Amino acid sequence: MGRHSCCFKQKLRKGLWSPEEDEKLLNYITKHGHGCWSTVPKLAGLQRCGKSCRLRWINYLRPDLKRGPFSQQEEDLIIELHSVLGNRWSQIAAQLPGRTDNEIKNLWNSCIKKKLKQKGIDPNTHKPYLDQETNNNGKNNSLIITSNDQKSHEKASPIQSPDMSTTTFEAFSNLFSPSLNSCAVAPSSTSQVVHNTNNGFLWQPDEFLSAPSELMRSDWHRHPTLQPELFWI
Template sequence: MAKQSCCHKKKLRRGLWSPEEDEKLMNHIAKYGHGCWSSVPKLAGLDRCGKSCRLRWINYLRPDLKRGTFSQEEEDLIIHLHSLLGNKWSQIAAQLPGRTDNEVKNFWNSYIKKRLRERGIDPATHQPLAEPAAATAAAAVTTTTTVSRRSVFGDVDLIPTTATTTIHQAPPPSFEGGSMLDGVKLAVELDWPVAGDGVTSRPCYLQGGCFDMDALQQHCGSMSIPPAPVVPSASASSSTLTSMAEAEHCSTNNVAAGGNLPWLDLGANAVAGAGGHVVGSCYAGALDELRWLEYFDSAFQAAESQQGALQPGQCVYGGKDDVPVHFDVHGGLSNWC
């Protein structure tokens, strides 16, 4: 028999919160803080369980909540972080100031998942959905152990060091001084698989590169990989173009298109320059399309790049188009520059 919740046991009120209940809870916390949540309902005069009060406060009443629709940058960041962390909603939400894990989770399930599927991307794996063409590409990937999954975006510092999955949160990303992806620099301690534990290949992301975890473990051991310089990736550029378009849409001051995105000279300037001076809001839709197409394409690059691996000595960022290079760690770490 299923265990009854605390609310059931005590026959407490459940369901939606009334404005009066919200007010009681807010007043109580404003005066005394929440302290021990189990004592909050009694002290606040609420017929709720402490757990329910806590959830209501965290997800709805907290004054620092942002609420409202998610921005393009937030969406980009969620997709990116999900590709790294999976359904670790609290960790993802921690990178999004003013957003709750519940909010992020709902947004993912109701919107992002659908959009990814529409574009032929499996939201669970961030790889192309199984289709004839995609299956071929996927088969190519499985022929080697060097590539398992590719980062959708390539501009986040991820530094594998030890054996946990702790995200060290950088200072909150700024919404004003740059794109969110630009603001978030993550150092991740990855959960290294132990040989024979059944985990055959997990991705390790380092600023546009994608590594086979086992391979990296073999090669790195306890070595520390120095953070590579922040280099714009082609995949980041299109999403940022969208952001730029939106920024332009929101601002009448015509802030220079790339002004708040210092590292985004690549695609940004190309478009802004070619189009005159700035990207008008009317291009936002097209840019969004571009972004998604690029995202889709990037999923195939895993298969493609492993066939055209870096030549010995070739710099990861030495490509003529600044396309993030995806290389084999077995012989590729020395190529990092």
């Protein structure tokens, strides 16, 4: 592994933080706020890079952090949010007050993934392994969107679907951010298919849950009436 450029400028400490370092950082930020992170270590008297200080503050020293194990409700919410947002840990963390993205990411990789696998659920797609095999052998050849593909979708240019229902489109697009005004539902006679005209890909209803996050309302889980299933017409 290489070292970040800012750490080349001077001999900076790496590795675990000592209680003394924590105290210095905590005292400094409590008194002055963090301001520009790159100046924090110098002003706080620390031999660390600003990036390291920022991480330590966010993941460990922040006063509003909730310490201790995750509750079952928190785990359930993480699974639910992951099915919608994919590996967008910071956005998932935003829905769990007092929890950090790093903490959630660690929990996911070390614990939740394993639990889902034990239940026969693919942690990437949130589908039972058996169902996936069935789907892959079937006629459906729609592109499956996964969280790893998000960047390319986000950059895709909008295309308006010619056969969408206006009413459905309005209802549907109301769910999304105003900047993405070209999402539509395109009912299919054989299977209910969602056509996301923002990127031109066809989604099956359950695949839709893996859509890019700016398409998704982060508060869906709080509003039963906005559940996407309601729009599979």
